[in-house]
Amino acid sequence: MSAVRNPNRSPLFRLVTIASAGLGSFVIGLWGLKWTLGNQVVGMPTEVAGAVIAALCALAASIAAMSFFAGVDESAEFVFKETNFDKLTGLLARPAMVGKIAEAACATGRSGKPIFLIDVDIDRFKQINDAIGYCQGDALIRAFTARLTAALPKGVVMGRIGAGEFAILYPDQLMDGALEALVDRLIEDLMRPYPLPSHVQSVNVSVGVVAMPKDGNDPVALLRRSNLALQSARAGGIGNWAVFHPDMGKVADHRQWVESELHVAFERGDFDLHYQPQLDLMSGNVVGYEALIRWRHPERGMIPPIEFISVAEETGMIAPIGDWVLRKACTDARHLPDDCFVAVNISPVQFMTRDFVGNVARIIQDTGIDPKRLELELTESAMMQDRDRAAEILKQLTAMGLSVAVDDFGTGYSNLAYLIDFSFQKLKIDRSFVSRMETDSNSGAVVSTIVGLSRALGVRTIAEGVETENQATLLRAAGCQVVQGYLFGRPAPLSLDTLRAPAQQAAAIH
Ligand code: C2E
Ligand code: CA
Ligand code: CA
Numbered sequence: 001m002s003a004v005r006n007p008n009r010s011p012l013f014r015l016v017t018i019a020s021a022g023l024g025s026f027v028i029g030l031w032g033l034k035w036t037l038g039n040q041v042v043g044m045p046t047e048v049a050g051a052v053i054a055a056l057c058a059l060a061a062s063i064a065a066m067s068f069f070a071g072v073d074e075s076a077e078f079v080f081k082e083t084n085f086d087k088l089t090g091l092l093a094r095p096a097m098v099g100k101i102a103e104a105a106c107a108t109g110r111s112g113k114p115i116f117l118i119d120v121d122i123d124r125f126k127q128i129n130d131a132i133g134y135c136q137g138d139a140l141i142r143a144f145t146a147r148l149t150a151a152l153p154k155g156v157v158m159g160r161i162g163a164g165e166f167a168i169l170y171p172d173q174l175m176d177g178a179l180e181a182l183v184d185r186l187i188e189d190l191m192r193p194y195p196l197p198s199h200v201q202s203v204n205v206s207v208g209v210v211a212m213p214k215d216g217n218d219p220v221a222l223l224r225r226s227n228l229a230l231q232s233a234r235a236g237g238i239g240n241w242a243v244f245h246p247d248m249g250k251v252a253d254h255r256q257w258v259e260s261e262l263h264v265a266f267e268r269g270d271f272d273l274h275y276q277p278q279l280d281l282m283s284g285n286v287v288g289y290e291a292l293i294r295w296r297h298p299e300r301g302m303i304p305p306i307e308f309i310s311v312a313e314e315t316g317m318i319a320p321i322g323d324w325v326l327r328k329a330c331t332d333a334r335h336l337p338d339d340c341f342v343a344v345n346i347s348p349v350q351f352m353t354r355d356f357v358g359n360v361a362r363i364i365q366d367t368g369i370d371p372k373r374l375e376l377e378l379t380e381s382a383m384m385q386d387r388d389r390a391a392e393i394l395k396q397l398t399a400m401g402l403s404v405a406v407d408d409f410g411t412g413y414s415n416l417a418y419l420i421d422f423s424f425q426k427l428k429i430d431r432s433f434v435s436r437m438e439t440d441s442n443s444g445a446v447v448s449t450i451v452g453l454s455r456a457l458g459v460r461t462i463a464e465g466v467e468t469e470n471q472a473t474l475l476r477a478a479g480c481q482v483v484q485g486y487l488f489g490r491p492a493p494l495s496l497d498t499l500r501a502p503a504q505q506a507a508a509i510h
Contacts, residue, residue: 006068023060070319086160088138089145097159097167104157104169108212115212116179118168120148120190122203123234123312127172129353132386135197139202143194151189167223176268181239183207191239193384202384206234207241212355215244228244228252234311238381238411258303261504266321270295273328274491278343278462278484281476288341288375290484292491293321293330313349322350326450330367332494343375345403348382350388357396364400371401375426379407383422391421398423405462410446419457427454429480431465437474444474451479 048350076366080083084096092100101117109113121127122144125242129137141164148166149157153176157169187206193202208230225244232251233242242248265271275289295303312318326344333342364371376397383390383406397404405426410433428451436443454461463475468487476484 007350013324013349022296023056045388049453052092081227084284088141089160091145091166092157092159094159094161097157097161098219100157100169101167103221105212105217105222109217112213114214116170116172117210117212117222117226117328118170118183118224119208120166120168120186121206121230121234122164122240122395127349127352128201128312128385132196132198132201135504136198136201139193140201143196144203146191148188151186161223165488179209181210186239187239199386199388201386202381204238206230206239206508208233208244210244211464211477219452220449221363231255255311258308259315260307261297262312262317263314265295266298266317266324270297271321271324272296272493273325275332275342275494276484276491277489278447278482279488281472281481285342286337287482289326289336290343290344291332291345291490292375293325308373313347318347319353320323323363326360327363327367327450330363330369333367333373341373341375341403343377345377345407346382346393348379351378351382352385357393360397360402361400364402374402375405376402376407380411382408386417387418387421391423392470393430394423398425410450416453424459426460426462429461429463434463434465434471434475434485435467438468438470444478447475447480448478455479
């Protein structure tokens with residue numbers, strides 16, 4: 001490790017130290033000469049010369065000493081700040097935070113009063129940073145820190161422990177209300193869009209919580225546990241939080257395995273696409289097929305997308321995998337009826353890659369698919385990362401003649417104003433609303449509202465996850481136009497069966 005150098009040592013400081021030390025040496029030299037050569041050297045009586053030289057010597061020595069000790073003090077403070085505080089945010093750096101966690105663990109061990117360690121992480125911060133540039137990334141971190149600091153009371157210790165990761169030590173006695181409400185509020189606050197100098201940036205946040213002394217007292221183990229809780233929260237969706245549970249270690253091991261295996265699996269050709277039909281609710285005709293990726297591992301069998309898509313996004317493997325999916329779906333489209341489109345899921349990370357539009361155009365050209373037969377399914381979060389850029393990309397995609405559906409609609413952002421700026425052709429009502437429609441009148445109201453909104457915007461509505469005839473009836477009554485779900489057909493490999501099954505199922509609509 002290289003020594004920490006203090007850039008605050010000014011040239012003047014160095015000059016004073018060197019000059020006074022030099023003067024001291026010079027005087028000592030003169031003194032030496034005077035003793036050897038007598039009065040000829042300085043031309044004054046020995047006692048006077050001796051006194052002057054002694055005074056100069058003392059002065060030089062005291063200046064040098066003062067300057068030296070001031071420097072030591074200042075350097076010590078500098079080194080302390082350098083190693084304990086994060087330069088960008090002024091918060092504690094990771095090593096200092098580990099120290100604070102150790103102190104908190106000791107205190108809570110003695111008093112028995114719980115202290116929570118809360119791990120807050122910006123999802124896919126690395127990708128955001130790469131996409132918007134480090135300067136804007138720094139501005140985002142500063143704005144995020146300001147909001148975090150403002151949201152927490154005095155006495156709460158905070159540190160930046162990773163690029164987009166923060167740790168908070170929150171004593172129970174400082175908590176105003178329940179932990180649940182506090183974390184919910186914090187996440188909501190931190191996920192409000194950030195106005196940066198160049199654009200408005202949205203982020204998703206995941207949070208993991210451990211409680212001391214219940215979950216241990218070793219600071220490194222506690223940090224790992226809060227991070228495991230965080231990973232588990234992230235796997236559950238956007239803006240989630242979770243409290244540590246010992247089983248989470250197993251999930252993390254599985255995730256690690258997925259990460260190490262993904263590249264090999266892709267090269268080996270483990271992946272395939274299954275297709276699930278989408279039907280027009282009025283006519284009962286199949287109008288399109290959604291392509292859903294499948295990973296069949298030679299030893300472990302089927303691994304569902306929910307277990308590997310987020311890992312692929314974090315490791316960058318989503319770029320080749322996403323490209324492969326789009327290319328294969330466009331190629332497979334020639335085996336689907338001419339009047340059917342193919343819908344392809346696009347990850348937010350893929351959507352934000354530099355040449356996304358160019359890539360889509362190349363694939364359309366290479367495969368010869370009619371762009372009218374291609375639909376891209378994008379989530380709200382993909383569009384909200386950088387609204388201006390997203391709006392521009394959507395405009396270009398629409399101009400190319402393909403269509404865009406907003407996937408999982410209703411689960412992301414409550415602010416609908418942004419919809420006006422975006423060009424898309426379909427809203428896809430999330431399965432969570434469809435599955436609760438029969439029992440929960442609020443879900444029914446949400447569905448009707450989304451259909452009304454679509455009409456106002458002049459776009460179509462599709463409902464996913466339709467499993468019962470009752471749901472289909474309610475959706476038709478609400479004015480929804482297209483449906484997809486196990487009631488009409490499960491995702492299946494491309495074969496004659498895939499194409500035939502929905503025709504038999506279509507009767508279910510009427
Ligand atoms: P999604 O885009 O919301 O896809 C719909 C998911 O719901 C699919 O799960 C589908 O099999 C399932 N599903 C369809 N009908 C029903 C139903 O009636 N009942 C129930 N319970 N489930 C139904 P799957 O295939 O496991 O995919 C999960 C998620 O993984 C997808 O959610 C999508 O976000 C992602 N995904 C799948 N394929 C791809 C892909 O090629 N690229 C990307 N980026 N993401 C993908
Ligand atoms: Ca989808
Ligand atoms: Ca969904």
